[in-house]
Amino acid sequence: MPVRVADVVRRFTSQAAAPVEVxxxxxxxxxASAFVALLGPSGCGKSTLLRLVAGLDSPDGxxxxxxxxxxxxxxxxxxxxxxxxxxxxxxxRTLRKNVExxxxxxxxxxxxxxxRALNMLERVxxxxxxxxxxxxxxxxxxxxxSLARALVTDPRLLLLDEPFAALDEITRQRLDGLIQxxxxxxxxxxxxxxxxxxxxxFLAERAVMLSxxxxxxxxxxxxxxxxDRSAELRASPAYNEKxxxxxxxxxxxxxxx
Amino acid sequence: xxxxxxxxxxxxxxxxxxxxxxxxxxxELWVRxxxxxxxxxxxxxxxxxxxTARAGxxxxxxxxxxxxxxxxxxxxxVVGVATAVVLSSxxxxxxxxxxxTVILQTVPLVAIAxxxxxxLHAGIQAVAVCGFIVSLFPVITNTLSGIRSIPQPQVELFxxxxxxxxxxxxxxKLPGAIPSIMAGFRIAAGLAVIGAVVGEFVAGELGAxxxxxxxxxxxxxxxxxxxxxxxxxxxxxxxxxxxxGVNAAAYLLMYRWHVSERPD
Numbered sequence: 116m117p118v119r120v121a122d123v124v125r126r127f128t129s130q131a132a133a134p135v136e137v138x139x140x141x142x143x144x145x146x147a148s149a150f151v152a153l154l155g156p157s158g159c160g161k162s163t164l165l166r167l168v169a170g171l172d173s174p175d176g177x178x179x180x181x182x183x184x185x186x187x188x189x190x191x192x193x194x195x196x197x198x199x200x201x202x203x204x205x206x207x208r209t210l211r212k213n214v215e216x217x218x219x220x221x222x223x224x225x226x227x228x229x230x231r232a233l234n235m236l237e238r239v240x241x242x243x244x245x246x247x248x249x250x251x252x253x254x255x256x257x258x259x260x261s262l263a264r265a266l267v268t269d270p271r272l273l274l275l276d277e278p279f280a281a282l283d284e285i286t287r288q289r290l291d292g293l294i295q296x297x298x299x300x301x302x303x304x305x306x307x308x309x310x311x312x313x314x315x316x317f318l319a320e321r322a323v324m325l326s327x328x329x330x331x332x333x334x335x336x337x338x339x340x341x342x343d344r345s346a347e348l349r350a351s352p353a354y355n356e357k358x359x360x361x362x363x364x365x366x367x368x369x370x371x372x
Numbered sequence: 373x374x375x376x377x378x379x380x381x382x383x384x385x386x387x388x389x390x391x392x393x394x395x396x397x398x399x400e401l402w403v404r405x406x407x408x409x410x411x412x413x414x415x416x417x418x419x420x421x422x423x424t425a426r427a428g429x430x431x432x433x434x435x436x437x438x439x440x441x442x443x444x445x446x447x448x449x450v451v452g453v454a455t456a457v458v459l460s461s462x463x464x465x466x467x468x469x470x471x472x473t474v475i476l477q478t479v480p481l482v483a484i485a486x487x488x489x490x491x492l493h494a495g496i497q498a499v500a501v502c503g504f505i506v507s508l509f510p511v512i513t514n515t516l517s518g519i520r521s522i523p524q525p526q527v528e529l530f531x532x533x534x535x536x537x538x539x540x541x542x543x544x545k546l547p548g549a550i551p552s553i554m555a556g557f558r559i560a561a562g563l564a565v566i567g568a569v570v571g572e573f574v575a576g577e578l579g580a581x582x583x584x585x586x587x588x589x590x591x592x593x594x595x596x597x598x599x600x601x602x603x604x605x606x607x608x609x610x611x612x613x614x615x616x617g618v619n620a621a622a623y624l625l626m627y628r629w630h631v632s633e634r635p636d
Contacts, residue, residue, distance in 0.1 A: 196532070198531075207628075207629045216529075220530065220535045
């Protein structure tokens with residue numbers, strides 16, 4: 116599902132301080148089925164951009180168009196899914212009922228949504244934990260659950276807001292591998308906010324680097340690596356060269372230049 | 373029930389029961405030793421003697437008060453949660469109405485009760501409304517704060533999937549607020565008993581349907597100290613039973629998923 120962001124400006128106003136400009140005229144075109152990583156210094160507005168695309172926030176200027184239709188706050192595009200930084204599973208629902216929630220809200224029949232949820236849980240390796248409550252799951256399991264909840268609707272646009280930032284390295288690499296696999300299988304468009312350059316290079320076909328706020332785009336690079344990326348890739352010189360290149364971009368972004 | 377759970381139950385129940393028993397023994401011995409005038413103080417054994425002699429009367433009074441308490445509590449549970457849901461749906465509604473709910477909290481019940489007698493006549497309706505008025509406020513504030521504390525990303529998840537307002541209410545706001553609602557109910561249960569008993573002082577029925585509040589008033593006038601103690605004890609047992617009921621409901625609703633109800 117193509118995404119077009121044109122001259123988007125977003126300011127945050129508070130009563131106490133002067134308005135802070137977070138996004139200073141961002142323009143970005145994302146083709147259908149692309150996998151784009153959004154990078155930049157922390158607090159620069161990557162998440163804000165993602166929230167604008169999801170319809171969780173409205174721009175102060177410019178426009179966000181997804182699949183040919185304009186997006187505003189509380190007018191989320193159809194077929195979109197969002198993975199938050201934390202899992203945010205509903206604690207009073209079992210894992211399976213959590214994964215069923217998006218289908219339930221769209222009025223799908225109980226038997227069908229149950230089947231779909233179980234398939235998806237199988238896919239993320241949580242079939243055995245399906246009747247457990249979130250409080251009984253580890254952090255990594257909860258995040259896999261939230262990934263299943265996002266993918267169960269078969270979205271055409273998947274937005275990920277630093278979903279694995281809090282995980283240990285091994286778990287994180289496993290989940291990156293899982294997202295890779297699912298993307299190859301389903302070919303959704305993916306926008307992935309991360310502050311890990313290695314994660315960006317491993318997953319994305321394209322990396323967009325934002326500057327410090329007010330954010331503008333300082334670099335927009337294709338990441339030319341074999342499409343099917345395995346764990347061994349992480350050791351290859353080509354991979355490390357891309358990471359190094361992005362690191363140079365990040366230094367420029369940090370400088371605010 | 374396994375031996376381990378039995379032991380856990382005993383560990384919960386024995387200390388308060390032991391403390392109560394010790395208090396009664398000390399009290400009894402002191403009255404027998406010091407022998408205070410009986411219009412000032414009486415012994416547990418004398419309370420027991422008078423209470424059992426008039427058991428029928430006390431049971432009826434307890435039942436009558438219990439009915440009023442349950443009505444008052446049920447009313448404030450339903451009206452309180454519903455009010456909080458409406459107030460939570462808009463900042464303006466909250467600003468407009470919330471200050472007036474505080475009035476409920478601050479106007480003394482004994483001042484309202486005569487009005488209730490004028491409108492509803494003395495009897496169970498007026499008494500139940502007394503219980504309702506004093507127990508409403510904690511239900512509203514607790515429910516409101518429970519709904520307001522639902523994490524924003526959970527709300528946004530519902531936006532993302534285009535959830536209808538009723539789905540947000542039934543599938544997010546109410547279940548998310550249950551721990552706070554139950555905390556509100558716990559406070560309301562005790563207040564409903566106090567409200568009903570105090571309400572009976574002014575608005576209670578004097579005839580066959582008299583409740584514990586009337587027993588208190590009559591016993592005080594006639595200097596029947598043991599009956600006074602018995603009525604107070606029964607009123608607090610009523611409160612304990614109602615709070616116990618709320619605790620049981622909270623356990624059933626939350627033991628699977630909420631920290632507060634997890635067995636230790």
